[in-house]
Amino acid sequence: MLKNVEIYSKSNCLYCDKAKNYFSQNNIDYVAHDAEIPEVFDALMIRNPYARTMPQIFIDDELIGGYTDLEDWLQTKQD
Numbered sequence: 603m604l605k606n607v608e609i610y611s612k613s614n615c616l617y618c619d620k621a622k623n624y625f626s627q628n629n630i631d632y633v634a635h636d637a638e639i640p641e642v643f644d645a646l647m648i649r650n651p652y653a654r655t656m657p658q659i660f661i662d663d664e665l666i667g668g669y670t671d672l673e674d675w676l677q678t679k680q681d
Contacts, residue, residue: 607632610646610658617669618657624672 607625609672611618625632636658637643646653650665659666666675 604630604661606662608635608660609633610635610637610642610653610656610660612631612637612656615656617655621659621669621672623658 607630608649609618609621611622611634613636622632624635625631633641636662637645637646642645643679646658649660655668657668659668659672661675666672
């Protein structure tokens with residue numbers, strides 16, 4: 603089971619919604635951070651200065667990346 607899931611996201615973001623839906627449908631708790639709030643965006647830039655797309659997903663403080671990165675990461679966990 604995944605723990606300590608955090609998603610930095612923006613509104614009107616299809617991949618942000620897909621990531622949140624994945625976690626919700628699989629009964630995985632997550633914390634959503636609104637990257638449209640300047641202070642939240644600044645915190646994201648400290649955690650991942652190379653972030654240029656949304657969402658930015660962290661699991662147990664490990665940067666997973668965006669939604670397609672999450673799909674790849676999950677596939678490696680199933681193999």
